[in-house]
Amino acid sequence: TETLTAVHAFPSTLVYTQSFLEFVDAVNEAGDGVIRIDVRGGPEAIGSFQQADAVRDGVVDMAYTPGSFYAGALPEKDALVTSNRTAAEARENGGIDLINEIHEARMGVHYLGWFDSGVCYNLWTVNTPRLDDAGNLAMTDVRLRGNPVYNAFFTDYLGAQVIDLPTGEVFAGLERGVVNATGWTQIGLIDLRWNEFINYRIEPCFFSTDLGVIVNLERWNALSEEARAILRDVAIAHEISSAEAHRDRRDAEFEQLEAAGMTVVELEGEAAAEYLRGAREATWNRMRGLMEAQPLEADHFDRLIEHFYDFDRAGG
Amino acid sequence: MRAVWALMRRGHDLVVTAMAVVAGLALVWLMVAIVWSVGMRNLGMQPHAWLFTSTEYGVFYMTMLGAPWLVRRRGHVHIELVTATLPDGVRALVSRAVAAGCVVVCGYLAWRGYLLVQTNIARMDFDVRAYFYPRWLLTIAFPVSFGLMAVEFARFAVGRELMHTGQAGIHE
Amino acid sequence: MIWVEALAILLGTIAVLMALGMPVAIAFLAACILGAFLFMGGERGVTQMLNNGLGSLTSYALVPIPLFLLMGEVFFHTGLGNRMFATIDRLLGRLPGRLSYVTVLGGTGFATLSGSSMGSTALMGSLMVPEMNRRGYSQHMSLGPILGTGGLAIIIPPSALAVLLATLARVDIAALLIAGIIPGLLLAVFYMVTIFIQTRLDPSAAPAYEVAPIPLREKLFLVLRDVVPMVGLMVGIVLMMLGGLATPSEAAAFGALGVMVLAGAFRVLTLKALVASVTGALRVTLMAYLIVFGSATFSQLLAFTGASRGLIEWATSFDLAPVAMLLAMFAVLLVLGMFMEQISMMLLTVPIFFPLALHLGFDPVWFALIMLLALEISFTTPPFGLLLFVMKGVAPPSTTMRDIYMAAIPYILCSMLLVGLLILFPAIALWLPGR
Ligand code: NA
Ligand code: NA
Numbered sequence: 001t002e003t004l005t006a007v008h009a010f011p012s013t014l015v016y017t018q019s020f021l022e023f024v025d026a027v028n029e030a031g032d033g034v035i036r037i038d039v040r041g042g043p044e045a046i047g048s049f050q051q052a053d054a055v056r057d058g059v060v061d062m063a064y065t066p067g068s069f070y071a072g073a074l075p076e077k078d079a080l081v082t083s084n085r086t087a088a089e090a091r092e093n094g095g096i097d098l099i100n101e102i103h104e105a106r107m108g109v110h111y112l113g114w115f116d117s118g119v120c121y122n123l124w125t126v127n128t129p130r131l132d133d134a135g136n137l138a139m140t141d142v143r144l145r146g147n148p149v150y151n152a153f154f155t156d157y158l159g160a161q162v163i164d165l166p167t168g169e170v171f172a173g174l175e176r177g178v179v180n181a182t183g184w185t186q187i188g189l190i191d192l193r194w195n196e197f198i199n200y201r202i203e204p205c206f207f208s209t210d211l212g213v214i215v216n217l218e219r220w221n222a223l224s225e226e227a228r229a230i231l232r233d234v235a236i237a238h239e240i241s242s243a244e245a246h247r248d249r250r251d252a253e254f255e256q257l258e259a260a261g262m263t264v265v266e267l268e269g270e271a272a273a274e275y276l277r278g279a280r281e282a283t284w285n286r287m288r289g290l291m292e293a294q295p296l297e298a299d300h301f302d303r304l305i306e307h308f309y310d311f312d313r314a315g316g
Numbered sequence: 317m318r319a320v321w322a323l324m325r326r327g328h329d330l331v332v333t334a335m336a337v338v339a340g341l342a343l344v345w346l347m348v349a350i351v352w353s354v355g356m357r358n359l360g361m362q363p364h365a366w367l368f369t370s371t372e373y374g375v376f377y378m379t380m381l382g383a384p385w386l387v388r389r390r391g392h393v394h395i396e397l398v399t400a401t402l403p404d405g406v407r408a409l410v411s412r413a414v415a416a417g418c419v420v421v422c423g424y425l426a427w428r429g430y431l432l433v434q435t436n437i438a439r440m441d442f443d444v445r446a447y448f449y450p451r452w453l454l455t456i457a458f459p460v461s462f463g464l465m466a467v468e469f470a471r472f473a474v475g476r477e478l479m480h481t482g483q484a485g486i487h488e
Numbered sequence: 489m490i491w492v493e494a495l496a497i498l499l500g501t502i503a504v505l506m507a508l509g510m511p512v513a514i515a516f517l518a519a520c521i522l523g524a525f526l527f528m529g530g531e532r533g534v535t536q537m538l539n540n541g542l543g544s545l546t547s548y549a550l551v552p553i554p555l556f557l558l559m560g561e562v563f564f565h566t567g568l569g570n571r572m573f574a575t576i577d578r579l580l581g582r583l584p585g586r587l588s589y590v591t592v593l594g595g596t597g598f599a600t601l602s603g604s605s606m607g608s609t610a611l612m613g614s615l616m617v618p619e620m621n622r623r624g625y626s627q628h629m630s631l632g633p634i635l636g637t638g639g640l641a642i643i644i645p646p647s648a649l650a651v652l653l654a655t656l657a658r659v660d661i662a663a664l665l666i667a668g669i670i671p672g673l674l675l676a677v678f679y680m681v682t683i684f685i686q687t688r689l690d691p692s693a694a695p696a697y698e699v700a701p702i703p704l705r706e707k708l709f710l711v712l713r714d715v716v717p718m719v720g721l722m723v724g725i726v727l728m729m730l731g732g733l734a735t736p737s738e739a740a741a742f743g744a745l746g747v748m749v750l751a752g753a754f755r756v757l758t759l760k761a762l763v764a765s766v767t768g769a770l771r772v773t774l775m776a777y778l779i780v781f782g783s784a785t786f787s788q789l790l791a792f793t794g795a796s797r798g799l800i801e802w803a804t805s806f807d808l809a810p811v812a813m814l815l816a817m818f819a820v821l822l823v824l825g826m827f828m829e830q831i832s833m834m835l836l837t838v839p840i841f842f843p844l845a846l847h848l849g850f851d852p853v854w855f856a857l858i859m860l861l862a863l864e865i866s867f868t869t870p871p872f873g874l875l876l877f878v879m880k881g882v883a884p885p886s887t888t889m890r891d892i893y894m895a896a897i898p899y900i901l902c903s904m905l906l907v908g909l910l911i912l913f914p915a916i917a918l919w920l921p922g923r
Contacts, residue, residue, distance in 0.1 A: 007792075011656055011835055011838075011839075012835075012838075012839040013656055013657070013658065013838060013839055040791075040792050040794065041791045041792060041797070041836070042835060043835060044787065044788065044791040044831075044832045044835035044836045045788055045791040045792040046536070046540065046788060046792065047539075047540050047543035047544065047788070048543075049543055050536065050539045050540050050543050053441075053536070053539055054536055054539075057532045057535060057536065058529060058532055059528050059529055059532050059533055059536045068444075071442075071444045072441055072442030072443060072444045072448060072451070073439065073441060073442070143357070146365075148444055148445055151365075155362075161357070161360075161361075161362050162362065162365075163357065163363070164365060164368045164369075165735075166548050166549070168549075168651065168652050168655075169548075169735055169737070171651050171655070171661060172651065172735055173735060176731075176735065178734070178735055191655070191658060192655055193654070193655065193660070193661045193662075196661075196662065290448070294440055336770070339770055339774070340766045340767065340770050343554050343558065343766060343769060343770055343773065344558075344766060346551055346554060346555060346741065347555055347558065347741045347744045347745060349741075350551070350555075350737075350738050350740075350741035350742075351741050351742060351745050354733065354734050354738050354741070354742070358733055368548075371548065371551050372546045372547065372548055372551070373546060374551075375545060375546065375547070375550045375551060375554075375777070376542065376545040376546045378554075378770075378773070378774070378777075379545055379773070379774060379777040379778060379781065380545075382770055382773075382774040383774060383778055385774075386771065386774045386775060386778075387511075389771070391771055391774065391775055392511035392512070392513055392514070392775060392778065393511065393512050393513075393775055393779075393877050393880055393881070394506075394509050394510060394511040394512060395506050395507065395509065395512070395871070395889060398507050398508055398509060399508070399509045410508065410509070411509065414508055414509050414510050417505075417510060417514075417518070418510060418511065418514045421514055421517055421518045421521065422514070424521065424534075425517065425521075425534075425538070428531065428534045428535055428538060429538055431535070432535055432538055432539075435535075443546075454542060454546070455538070455542065458538055479509070480509050
């Protein structure tokens with residue numbers, strides 16, 4: 001049996017880690033006698049932001065991490081961040097092959113799969129959101145908890161007052177009013193207990209989670225064809241099943257939050273389209289700038305957008 | 317020859333002291349940066365993101381830059397247990413051996429740190445927070461700091477003074 | 489049993505090197521290098537170790553501690569602290585060991601607002617120990633209460649560590665924070681009883697010198713001049729936090745600035761005092777943070793090799809009565825706490841301990857509080873508790889390791905007693921959040 005060591009970027013109790021551990025169990029079952037994944041731990045074993053380097057250097061063979069944690073090495077990860085497609089669609093149209101090609105060229109790691117896709121981000125606020133005459137969000141008076149992933153959107157487009165706080169300090173920040181709004185994925189707010197302070201969810205949602213499995217390329221190439229096939233097949237199946245599981249979970253959490261008094265504020269028509277355009281354009285501009293500074297293939301930018309963004313779905 | 321040696325030593329002392337002064341300024345900067353950024357926020361202004369980032373990097377630079385100076389001051393806590401029970405001659409020997417061990421550890425880390433800097437430059441690695449900050453600007457602290465710490469420990473290994481006093485207890 | 493070997497090699501290395509007198513931080517790094525070679529694939533592992541160290545030192549969580557140290561050092565070096573405590577000393581009259589009580593009260597108050605054990609120990613240590621030393625207090629009367637109240641910071645809200653634990657374990661955050669209030673205050677009372685017993689057993693430990701009675705008018709004047717501004721500063725910082733103007737971490741910066749402004753107003757802020765304060769704060773910070781560098785990396789290595797997980801799973805694998813299981817988990821936390829830092833310990837133990845605790849029928853809030861107490865105790869247990877090293881950094885040079893250990897023990901026993909009471913009477917923790 002060949003064994004791959006693995007780490008995950010988030011604590012074991014987090015829903016995304018649970019999803020990865022399900023994938024590991026499925027591989028170990030399907031790969032009995034051929035391939036085994038040996039999970040060595042989460043951020044307590046290797047720091048979240050050091051895991052991609054650990055895979056690159058061969059200290060571990062595999063990591064389950066957001067692309068945003070290695071944004072410095074691979075600016076193209078913003079194609080996944082801004083995506084409005086699911087992993088299954090991107091697998092179908094060749095998007096995942098393309099992002100794998102870029103991972104192999106830039107970092108010497110194989111991109112095995114994009115899990116937990118189809119989960120997007122909302123803006124969550126404590127106070128009633130105010131809309132201007134055109135129905136756009138007015139962000140004055142909002143103290144928004146920031147994060148490098150979405151700051152380009154928050155500051156450049158929304159013009160909000162962004163306050164950087166580590167995730168661990170957000171609870172205290174909301175409690176004392178240091179911040180009164182935050183971006184966060186559709187699921188997980190209840191686990192963090194931020195719902196004790198948050199009263200409004202703003203729709204539409206934007207962006208996407210960008211969690212994926214990367215494998216050291218030398219190690220990947222040294223595996224038997226049989227082992228690679230098992231890993232690939234289980235990964236493709238998990239791309240589909242994890243997206244479905246999260247859709248159900250999201251519906252359940254939204255229901256629970258709304259039952260407890262969470263109000264949904266929906267931007268309408270042109271305002272909604274502007275909002276989504278602001279989110280993706282600010283981030284694409286950042287990606288284009290960084291890609292030009294670290295040249296690889298000139299036409300990658302357009303190909304990435306084409307594979308990971310569906311303009312028809314966004315309504316322009 | 318002797319004059320050159322003395323000059324080198326003075327130069328080294330000057331560098332170590334200057335780094336400690338920068339570390340002290342970094343500590344004061346932590347206060348200034350936070351007061352500044354909280355002040356801006358409460359005046360309804362957008363605090364500069366680099367104020368926040370500079371405090372996180374500040375802690376790292378402060379620790380690495382000040383570490384050699386602390387070695388010279390015998391400021392890194394150690395426990396005197398074995399050395400306290402030994403007769404003077406043997407104690408001196410153990411003390412020098414321990415200091416030599418520290419030279420090996422710090423020297424090796426300085427070497428690996430130097431290689432890490434080269435990797436970071438070759439890969440164009442960035443540290444991503446509010447900004448894209450070249451990683452080598454951080455990791456360069458490793459070869460410098462551990463290298464100078466190795467030199468400071470070498471003084472206790474072969475120089476006139478010893479690291480251990482022979483009195484039981486935690487020492488600094 | 490590969491985890492046993494890994495554990496034995498890593499812990500053995502560090503114990504031998506420390507016993508030989510290698511500086512604690514370097515001993516951690518040496519053990520890490522060895523571990524990287526054995527378990528992380530050689531030289532690549534050493535590079536990883538440097539990367540991990542960089543990650544643990546560029547953390548916002550480390551920002552407030554040097555600032556609390558700076559606050560205490562300025563208080564001390566400008567003589568403001570001396571004035572305040574001299575006045576309190578006179579006002580309290582003849583009560584034996586009065587500054588020890590002041591330390592518990594002040595430390596509890598400070599712990600309440602700071603949420604940082606290291607910050608609280610650093611501030612109280614740099615503020616009180618030199619003063620009490622000068623007044624002839626023996627070491628255990630000055631060091632002990634500070635080590636004790638330092639740990640209170642994570643029990644009494646606000647506490648970042650409690651929030652993190654509750655988040656990881658999916659325990660109601662507010663309930664856990666509120667559950668810490670009564671046990672925290674109870675612990676402070678135990679500390680005062682300890683001081684009372686110590687002054688009875690050994691009256692010379694806290695000199696009972698004669699104090700001339702002061703007329704009321706002068707008393708008022710002294711309070712207004714020497715106590716109100718300093719206490720006012722503390723109150724101002726608490727109000728800033730409660731009003732949402734600053735987070736607890738940010739409040740440390742205002743504390744340091746506030747003391748400087750105060751010293752300026754009293755015309756005692758000399759350049760000499762300022763340089764001495766920054767030097768003092770820097771000294772302790774560097775000492776502590778190089779240990780953080782080494783021990784954080786060491787924690788990760790223990791986790792990566794499976795050594796710590798092996799220990800946890802072994803200790804919890806026996807089919808024992810619930811109370812015995814609780815004590816086994818408690819013991820694991822204390823053992824790990826000798827070598828690991830608190831956040832890594834929580835990440836590692838929560839996924840194993842909490843399902844087990846629920847299975848055994850424990851109340852999760854109650855169990856989380858017991859876990860916080862274990863983390864708090866492991867911070868001050870000999871030989872490697874980080875608070876002991878911080879204390880060594882701020883105490884006078886003549887203080888020995890033995891002094892610090894002996895001072896810590898009665899206060900560790902207080903915490904153990906509290907754990908015992910919580911097991912017998914869970915309502916101590918659960919009554920308040922249940923209301
Ligand atoms: Na607290
Ligand atoms: Na205690």
